[in-house]
Amino acid sequence: MILAVCGGKGGVGKSTLAFTLAAALDAVAVDADLAMADLPAGRGPDLHDVLAGRADPVEAVRGGPVRILPCGRTLAGARAADVTKLGEAARAVARVHGDVVVDCPAGMRADVGVPLAAADAALLVASPRPFAVGDAVRTRELARELDAGLAGVALNRAGTDPPSEAFERVLGAPVVPVPDDDRLARSLAEGRPVVRTCDGGASEGATGRSTAVEATADEATLRAIRALAGVVRDADGR
Amino acid sequence: MSSDAGALVDSPPVEPSTDAAAGPTVDAEWTTRVLEGVTFVSLVVENRTPVARTVRVDNELDGPVLPPRTAGVPEAGWDEGGYRGRVEAADTVAVGYACPARADGAPVAVVDEGPAGEDDGPAASPEAVVRKLGRPGPPRDAVPRRAVVRPDGDSGGGGADEGGGDQRAVESQGVRCVEDASGASADATGRPWEPEPDTADCEVDTDDSGAATGGADASPGGDLPRAVRQWLADVEGRVEQGERLTGASVAEAAAVLSETGGLDPAAELPETLAADARALRALARRASVLAARAESASVPVESLRRLA
Numbered sequence: 001m002i003l004a005v006c007g008g009k010g011g012v013g014k015s016t017l018a019f020t021l022a023a024a025l026d027a028v029a030v031d032a033d034l035a036m037a038d039l040p041a042g043r044g045p046d047l048h049d050v051l052a053g054r055a056d057p058v059e060a061v062r063g064g065p066v067r068i069l070p071c072g073r074t075l076a077g078a079r080a081a082d083v084t085k086l087g088e089a090a091r092a093v094a095r096v097h098g099d100v101v102v103d104c105p106a107g108m109r110a111d112v113g114v115p116l117a118a119a120d121a122a123l124l125v126a127s128p129r130p131f132a133v134g135d136a137v138r139t140r141e142l143a144r145e146l147d148a149g150l151a152g153v154a155l156n157r158a159g160t161d162p163p164s165e166a167f168e169r170v171l172g173a174p175v176v177p178v179p180d181d182d183r184l185a186r187s188l189a190e191g192r193p194v195v196r197t198c199d200g201g202a203s204e205g206a207t208g209r210s211t212a213v214e215a216t217a218d219e220a221t222l223r224a225i226r227a228l229a230g231v232v233r234d235a236d237g238r
Numbered sequence: 239m240s241s242d243a244g245a246l247v248d249s250p251p252v253e254p255s256t257d258a259a260a261g262p263t264v265d266a267e268w269t270t271r272v273l274e275g276v277t278f279v280s281l282v283v284e285n286r287t288p289v290a291r292t293v294r295v296d297n298e299l300d301g302p303v304l305p306p307r308t309a310g311v312p313e314a315g316w317d318e319g320g321y322r323g324r325v326e327a328a329d330t331v332a333v334g335y336a337c338p339a340r341a342d343g344a345p346v347a348v349v350d351e352g353p354a355g356e357d358d359g360p361a362a363s364p365e366a367v368v369r370k371l372g373r374p375g376p377p378r379d380a381v382p383r384r385a386v387v388r389p390d391g392d393s394g395g396g397g398a399d400e401g402g403g404d405q406r407a408v409e410s411q412g413v414r415c416v417e418d419a420s421g422a423s424a425d426a427t428g429r430p431w432e433p434e435p436d437t438a439d440c441e442v443d444t445d446d447s448g449a450a451t452g453g454a455d456a457s458p459g460g461d462l463p464r465a466v467r468q469w470l471a472d473v474e475g476r477v478e479q480g481e482r483l484t485g486a487s488v489a490e491a492a493a494v495l496s497e498t499g500g501l502d503p504a505a506e507l508p509e510t511l512a513a514d515a516r517a518l519r520a521l522a523r524r525a526s527v528l529a530a531r532a533e534s535a536s537v538p539v540e541s542l543r544r545l546a
Contacts (some may be wrong), residue, residue, distance in 0.1 A: 035376055079375040079522075080497060083362035110309070111374035113367035146362045 001236045002090050003027070003098045004119035004148055007126055008135030010106035014125045015039060015158040016188045017178065017228070018103035021123070023066045023193030024229040027099035030090055031071035032115050035078040039103060040191040041070035048072030050089050053083035057089035058096045066193055068166050069093060083110050087118030087146050108142060119234045121151040124171070125227070128155045130160045133170055140171055151235030154178050154228055173205050181221040263287045264325070266295075266348040270341040275342040276304075280334040284346060285325035290354040293331070295321040296347045301339030302488045308369040320346070324354045338488075448460065472513045479504075480511050 003025075005018040015038035024030035031039035031047060042062055046054030047069055069089075072078070102115040116122055120194045122143040124144070126136040140150050150173040155162050158177035168175045168198045178184070185193050194217035265284040270277050277299060278544070285291050297303045297320045305316035315323040316335070326333045462470070482494050483504065495504055 029383070034374060073383045075376045079378065079381050081375065083374055084368055086363050107374075108371060109374040110364075110368040110371040113371045114364045117362040117367050146367065192303065 001097075001119065002094050002102060002115075002119045003232055004102045004104055004111055004112075004115045004143070005159035006104035006116065006122055006139055006143070007124050008106065008108065008139045009127060009132065010036075012127045012132070013124050013154075013178075014106070014187070015103050016185060017123075017154055017156060017189050018101050019066055019068075020193050020195060020225055021067075021228060022051075022101040023233065024195045025099050025101065025232065026092050027101045028061055028067040028069060028097045030069040030093065030100055030102045030115075032086060032102050032111060033105040033221060034071060034081050034083065035075065036105065037071035037073055038188065039068050039070055040188070041073070046070045046072045046077075047089070048074070048077030048081050048084075051083065051085045052077070053082070053085075057092045059208050061093060061097065065191065067097065083114050086114045087110070090115060090118050100128055108138065112139075113142060113146060115147045117146040118200075119143075119148040121232065122148040122164065123151050123232060124153045124173075125156050126153055126167065128158045128167075128177070133167065133203065136167070136171055140173075141176045149235060152176060152228065156225075171216075174231050174234075176224055176231060178224040178228070179218060179220045181218050183217045184221050187217070197238060198209050262446065264291060264293055264348060264350040268344070268346055268347070272341060272464075276336050276338050277301075277345065278334065278336050279341075280332070280421045281346060281348075282330050282332050283325055285327060288327045290324055290326045292351040292354040293323060293325050294349040295323075295333060296349065297335070297337060297345070298343070298347055299337040299338045299341060299345050304336040304338070304488065306335065309373045311365045311368045311373075313369070314366065324353070324451065330524050350374045378496070432476050470538040474512055476514060480507055483507070 003021070005164055007014050007015050007020065007025055015033070019039055021027070029039055031037050031041075032213065034047070034051070037047075044062070045060040047057075048071060049055035050057045050060050050069070057069065073079075090100050090102055102119065104112045104115050124136050124139055124140075124143075126132045138152065143150055150171065152174040153167055153171055153176070155164060155167060155175055155177040157180040158164075159180070162177035164175040164177055181194075184194055245491065265286060266281055268279060268281045270279050272278075279297075279299075281295060283293050283295070285293070286522060303316070303320055305312040305321070314481075315321050317332075317406055321333050321335070323331060323333070369477065479494060479498060483491055486494065495501060
């Protein structure tokens with residue numbers, strides 16, 4: 001399955017949740033933010049090279065706590081990357097590695113549209129503020145137009161009384177509030193997910209692909225991540 | 239084309255005609271206009287039947303089809319040879335393209351390919367997505383670039399990693415060090431990924447003035463002074479650019495020009511390459527002479543030590 005993690009606004013936590021969900025689903029995280037990459041990178045070929053025809057997408061996947069197809073950091077690389085190849089790259093990775101979580105950039109340009117067109121499902125990440133609804137609706141419309149069903153909505157950094165019902169009513173998809181957890185936010189920069197594979201809702205660690213690499217987080221955060229993973233699996237019919 | 243009267247290079251501006259190749263079901267009228275050696279063909283295809291039909295328009299001019307584009311992507315229906323599209327029942331469709339060739343005779347052949355299916359609307363292809371949403375890459379002006387393309391090939395043990403201080407400033411994460419300002423200079427050549435050498439290739443090169451001022455500090459991992467490596471890499475980039483433009487198709491040439499800053503740098507390329515060739519030959523002569531002298535010189539260190 002290819003899951004596109006998107007949302008109109010920048011800074012709502014798309015990359016953090018994509019990284020975390022990839023860990024929870026034992027999926028490969030693809031950093032599709034071509035101009036402003038977020039996911040950890042390392043040495044070797046990256047998505048810029050893949051989209052410029054210089055590298056094979058499968059070979060560009062890195063191992064680690066979370067398998068990642070990282071993105072280059074240069075503007076020149078972003079400019080040279082052919083975004084039309086992004087869908088095929090994601091499919092190639094999915095054929096070999098199984099599930100793929102694509103971390104989409106902010107906005108509504110083709111670097112969001114192409115992953116959505118290739119994706120089986122989309123997960124919207126939104127801020128629990130009134131103005132975020134409009135962005136979420138627009139992104140859902142784009143996903144719908146491109147045949148990526150909306151698996152669910154993550155209301156990131158939700159406060160004590162998140163407007164889940166309002167979002168659910170407007171967007172027509174399950175809404176999962178994710179608490180504002182510093183450790184979750186830091187996990188991306190540290191390259192350590194707060195969960196390991198949580199297969200079928202089992203406790204994290206049961207089928208983990210790595211040991212002693214996950215950061216700690218609040219129990220509420222872990223519950224939210226498991227719920228998100230469950231929502232994605234439901235959308236995929238598993 | 240508001241100023242077409244002044245911009246016309248060649249007559250005739252308008253040549254309406256009826257295409258004889260089309261069957262009785264479909265009729266086509268075309269006009270051509272020549273500007274700066276490029277023929278602009280406009281075409282109105284009429285479906286005379288009561289059912290929607292698929293129509294093929296083949297370019298008959300002696301040159302490549304330059305189709306209309308949105309966000310750099312050809313409009314739906316266009317391919318290298320022409321256009322295929324749907325014309326609704328008793329309706330018309332207007333299409334147009336450019337072709338860098340003389341217009342002699344009919345520019346197009348229009349073929350009726352039969353009734354169109356129920357829905358041959360465009361699927362959500364990546365090209366359609368780009369047309370609709372726009373290309374996401376940063377504009378060319380936003381990309382720090384050198385005057386010329388530099389290859390990312392390995393010119394002597396990590397030599398290609400040097401220089402490009404302006405570019406390095408952008409690489410805040412410092413994870414890719416062979417990425418250069420040209421970005422795609424080598425990708426179109428199909429060069430496979432080559433792992434970076436392990437030595438000294440991830441240093442943060444903050445506008446090293448040594449290279450700019452011709453300093454000859456050999457950095458670790460290279461057996462040539464940095465300034466020399468830098469110059470050779472620059473020359474190699476220009477040569478590679480020239481090679482890519484030699485006998486290139488329109489699409490390839492457009493890609494190269496898009497990467498390297500448009501026509502102006504390319505226009506200077508022949509002269510620059512000729513100068514490069516002269517300099518390289520002079521360097522080769524000088525280098526071989528110097529190498530021979532260096533090898534034949536024998537400093538009697540032991541004798542000198544005894545004298546000292």
